[in-house]
Amino acid sequence: MVADGEGGGWLRELGPAPGPVRRVPDLAAAVRAAEHAWPEPPRWVWSAGEDLYPDLVRAGVRVARCHDTALTEALLLGYDGRHGEAASLGAAWARLHGLPVPDDPVRPLGEGTAAQPALFEADRSTLPPGTDRLAALAEVHDDQLRRIAALPEPGRMRLLAAVESAGGLAAAEMGHDGLPWRPDTHDEILTELLGPRPPAGRRPPVLADLVTRISEAVGREVNPDSPAQVLRAMAWVGHPVESTRSWVLERVDHPVVPLLLRYKELSRLHAANGWAWLETWVRRRPGPDGRTLGRFHPDYVVGGVVSGRWATRGGGALQIPRSVRRAVEADPGWVLVRADAGQLEPRVLAAVSGDGALAAAAAEEDLYARLAAQVGGDRQRAKIGMLAAMYGQTSGDAAPLLATMRRLYPRALEYVDAAARTGEAGGVVRSWLGRTSPVPPGWEAAVAGAGGERRRRAQGRFTRNFVVQATAAEWALVLLAALRQLLPAMPEGAGIVFFVHDEVVLHVPADMADVVVRAVAGAEARTRAVLFGDTPVRFPLAPVVTRNYASLTNG
């Protein structure tokens, strides 16, 4: 599929017997028809779903599957150690023809709730003018299939490309539907904690009061937003500190400390998720009973993190603080279905390393409790030991615990230790499906000079964590893809509305909650089987039906 920038486009069936080029005046209508007319929906090949699919979704069209050449190109380049090279259709095509490779188009930063651009607006393919875009796309697609087939494990990369592409679909759909967000509840939370909303640019009353009390406690004017001024203030009152981080201040016994900590907490809320955020990111619409309903529309970036986790552009969707989650509430007559994969990373390590003892613990609902029994300590210490093994922590409490871990879970520890050694030596490691770690640019020079040994160890911690985090990220991608397939037909706006690393939230009519919960369970089973076959490791999702997000959030 190629769009013409005016709502239409060109289609051509690929495969053993390629069909003719079809010019269609209404791309959305043609896609909708194809999704229904064929015995099985097609796998759409397109050059950047990020540009195309949001427009289709806005036009009311959803597709079952796709092959996104930009996302796939980035995976294949990364596999070859070429992270960061341009991955657009124009770039891939130029490399095939030995031509100068254009940079990828720069995407605008998050646009908040501003009006969306016109249908199928931008041609960001970066192909030279006059190039037959459909032919170029087919050529790049062919080439990608060949490169995948030539890999040592083609099936894994084929799966990774498929779920990365499906992630692109899910991201656009979630961004469109949005997370149900009550502006009135958010405003109540802010007013409770900060006082009434101040005029723009002014501090809310509670913060202004704290500034006064902080200055009084110190004996001179202090702007608590300025780390430099706070450092000077602490020295002035006889408690010099090396930084103003809250865990450093917490250890200081002086009356100004509680005031500073309270100020930090509240000013963070005001700056990051205050009234300005609410205006920018939550689109309001009238609801029943005169209430105002809202939607938070994150702009997800699939594969935006080296490990394959998603990022977001603007709005901070992956860091919604616990204090405002009460504002996330299902519409009247609807419910939220929330499912998060508890202890995902140690379970992933158990599955990929094939460590029998760790897999036995990972067969349980509470992995850490089982670990504690095996380690002969308490749950908290077992958890610290496991995290230390995956993050490469060596100081503090971790050292003796690590020795125990090495003895009890030799294969699991060897798996991450080997990854760390590879990283320290400047090598690359790969996730279960083949996502590949980057080597920092200028590596040889960086490790040759002063601080080189520290750089090596840092890279070792990165690759150690990469093999686990990147595989956990693809577990989540497979889950999203499976869930998209297994969900029943639902009314407009219902479905997956939020995703953060190891957690999905669905917003559905209340009478569909049961069938959705079953779909989640089915998606987990399918994900486990597709990735790890008949492993004993479980990935408990424990889907919960609720009206309010906060009521089920830990902590």
Added chain:
DNA sequence: AGGGTTTGCCAC
């Protein structure tokens, strides 16, 4: 005035 860097905290 404007851009890049530093600091610190939020999430997983």
Added chain:
DNA sequence: AAACGTGGCAAACCCT
């Protein structure tokens, strides 16, 4: 308890 992985983001800071 505090230096152990991936990020986004805002305000202060520093320089041109």
